[in-house]
Amino acid sequence: MDACLTLPSGNSYLFDGASYGRWNVDGVCDASGVSVAENWRGLWGDRVDAGVYWGFGKAYFFRDGEFTRYDLDRDEADYVRPIAEGWQGLPASGIDAAVNWLNGKIYIFSGPNYWRWDIPLDRLDPDYPRAIAGAWNGLWPEGVDAGFYPGGRHAYFIRGQVVRTYDVLTDQVVAEGALAHLRLEALPVGLVAPTRGLSREQAAQLAIYLANEGRFSFKDAWTALRRGPDGKILSLDPTRNVTLEPARVGAVDLVNVIAPASTVCDNLDPRMLVALEKLSRWINAGTANVSAIRHLGIGHGQGASNDCHNQGRALDLAGLSGDWEGTAFTRMVKADWGLQPETTSGFRIDPAADPIGHDLFRRAYGFGTYECECRTGNAWPPTEIGDGGFVICPDYVADTPANQKLRRDHNDHIHMQVGPTHG
């Protein structure tokens, strides 16, 4: 196998020479031996080295010393360029595999080494390459041929005719099998898709999956769900908002700064719940170990009843706490960003003066643009930190009186939402 990737549809594509096979969300192969040349316009038709879904309807493929960007909406390749021109710091040639870990990072494998690419910063993380050996428990230390992550509990890596199943939660290989009999974990649709593109029905199915995986717990009395005899959730009414108790996603507490004693996070649109679970992984993908998101309200707000806050579709992120290489930290948007001296460069937090705040707030902002509403039409590329759009922060663009007011009103939080401002 040469290259594999999972697309937002949930289908996984496995490329082998001039043909590919497709595995659907039920985990079974429903097409095999299909011609690459006839179905991937403009892509190398006889072989690719690696492929990865990026976001915003774009995938990248690598071959020898070049890469191509594939536009999934137009269903054709945009261009071909040398790897060194688009992926600075990677080997100039010989990429074996690229895997989107769905937390703002892409892992790229070449021989016995791997690199980590930061999606919102669009650059390689420092301190790479590293050796596969010792970092990827149970993977082949000499390298992989291909790898892909469909967004559930497991990623899959292939070498020769063997597939190893990698548990992303416990960080280890948990199974091995023959490629000829490959069957994937059955998953709900939407784990790879941006959260803003989900329907409420899809988000409800994802919420059932994530809750049954232990990623969060519902307050049953306030949530329209049905459980089986084993306690697993069987169904969730997609037309109703849900309540978490405790107010936590993954290992991250959702601390309401206005009502810190609250044990619940209520009136959550299922799409915002899916976004919060993903955010808990994005903010923990770097050096920081984030244990709390401090917010100014999720599921509640002022103004009209159809406002995205009142409908449970918006987050006002006011701060983050946790530890950074063993030292506890709290960074608040107001004190550490909004009240800092303004600059003309866009993002006023100086990375030299406050590396933690710079890293975390840039990551949270990047999450907002990649997963929530970005700019009108959600057009590529996503906004820079001070650009106009639906993710609003202390450095929001100040080009009009209306935007200047938005900037002032958001000097203590980053606003992000799924769906329109007024639903």
Ligand SMILES: [Zn+2]
């Ligand atoms: Zn807001």
